[in-house]
Amino acid sequence: MDNNSRRYALVTGASRGLGKDIARELARRGIPTILVGTNERVRAVCDEIVTTWHVRSECYITDLTKRENVLKMAEAINCQFEVFMLINNAGVGGTHGFEDASVEYIENIIDLNVRCTALLTHQMLPNLKRQPKSYILNVGSMAAHTPTGFKTVYPASKSFVLFFSLGLREELKGTPVSVSVASPGAMATNAEVTERILKQGFLGKFTLKSTEAIARKCVRQTLRRKRHIIINPLSCFLSSVVPNAWKTPILSRIVRREIGE
Numbered sequence: 001m002d003n004n005s006r007r008y009a010l011v012t013g014a015s016r017g018l019g020k021d022i023a024r025e026l027a028r029r030g031i032p033t034i035l036v037g038t039n040e041r042v043r044a045v046c047d048e049i050v051t052t053w054h055v056r057s058e059c060y061i062t063d064l065t066k067r068e069n070v071l072k073m074a075e076a077i078n079c080q081f082e083v084f085m086l087i088n089n090a091g092v093g094g095t096h097g098f099e100d101a102s103v104e105y106i107e108n109i110i111d112l113n114v115r116c117t118a119l120l121t122h123q124m125l126p127n128l129k130r131q132p133k134s135y136i137l138n139v140g141s142m143a144a145h146t147p148t149g150f151k152t153v154y155p156a157s158k159s160f161v162l163f164f165s166l167g168l169r170e171e172l173k174g175t176p177v178s179v180s181v182a183s184p185g186a187m188a189t190n191a192e193v194t195e196r197i198l199k200q201g202f203l204g205k206f207t208l209k210s211t212e213a214i215a216r217k218c219v220r221q222t223l224r225r226k227r228h229i230i231i232n233p234l235s236c237f238l239s240s241v242v243p244n245a246w247k248t249p250i251l252s253r254i255v256r257r258e259i260g261e
């Protein structure tokens with residue numbers, strides 16, 4: 001990708017964690033970006049990219065849990081930019097007994113991980129389809145592969161991301177758009193997540209990888225039009241051979257430790 005390209009990559013959740021490292025990896029490759037976050041922090045990432053890599057980077061600040069914001073943002077971007085890559089990375093999780101969880105906690109996960117992913121993709125497709133070659137990367141999770149108590153809504157939301165991505169990839173065969181889905185395991189992206197992972201003991205530490213390495217792999221394999229981007233091949237293999245009837249109770253017990261129940 002040359003530095004003067006006018007085609008942009010749109011990255012949600014780019015202010016920190018994996019999204020920020022994906023934005024940096026794209027900049028390293030000379031790809032202009034539109035970065036989305038909920039506050040001014042995302043502007044600092046754009047500024048860093050412009051000063052460090054001399055690549056164009058625009059920011060868009062909005063709350064993507066709101067349906068109208070997703071539609072408004074997509075419309076604004078479609079009017080101004082040619083987008084050849086959409087990275088649906090913004091996502092939230094958490095560990096909670098389902099009965100004790102607030103309505104806001106449940107809605108936040110579903111609205112961001114499920115509704116925003118589907119609606120933003122839907123709204124950006126005409127733009128992506130008019131590019132000679134284009135890419136969608138949906139960031140799922142290893143959690144998508146095992147129903148897990150005390151997370152419950154999060155793995156369900158990520159299994160939506162997985163099935164949505166694989167179904168859409170099939171639908172878009174023969175078009176310029178390739179759809180990839182990534183299944184990262186644990187990433188120590190923020191203090192809360194790091195604490196949760198460490199509480200999981202061996203299992204958490206076993207799958208832990210740096211966000212820089214994951215971002216590099218995600219971008220490289222998305223550009224190679226890979227269907228499913230597996231970050232931890234061994235845990236993915238184990239997950240595929242062990243039946244849910246065994247995995248679900250074991251993982252749920254481990255996760256339960258996080259909330260001290």
Ligand SMILES: NC(=O)c1ccc[n+]([C@@H]2O[C@H](COP(=O)([O-])OP(=O)(O)OC[C@H]3O[C@@H](n4cnc5c(N)ncnc54)[C@H](OP(=O)(O)O)[C@@H]3O)[C@@H](O)[C@H]2O)c1
Pocket residue numbers: 012013014015016017018019036037038039041042062063064065089090091092093112139140141142183184185186187188189190193
């Ligand atoms: N961390 C892990 O262990 C792990 C494991 C597997 C999969 N994943 C998945 O990987 C992706 C990235 O995770 P991460 O841990 O890197 O995330 P993170 O560090 O918690 O950052 C979340 C990002 O999403 C943005 N965001 C949150 N709520 C938003 C909203 N309502 N509207 C718009 N943007 C919003 C945040 O923006 P602000 O900073 O502006 O709030 C931030 O940029 C997620 O989809 C996550 O589910 C994470």
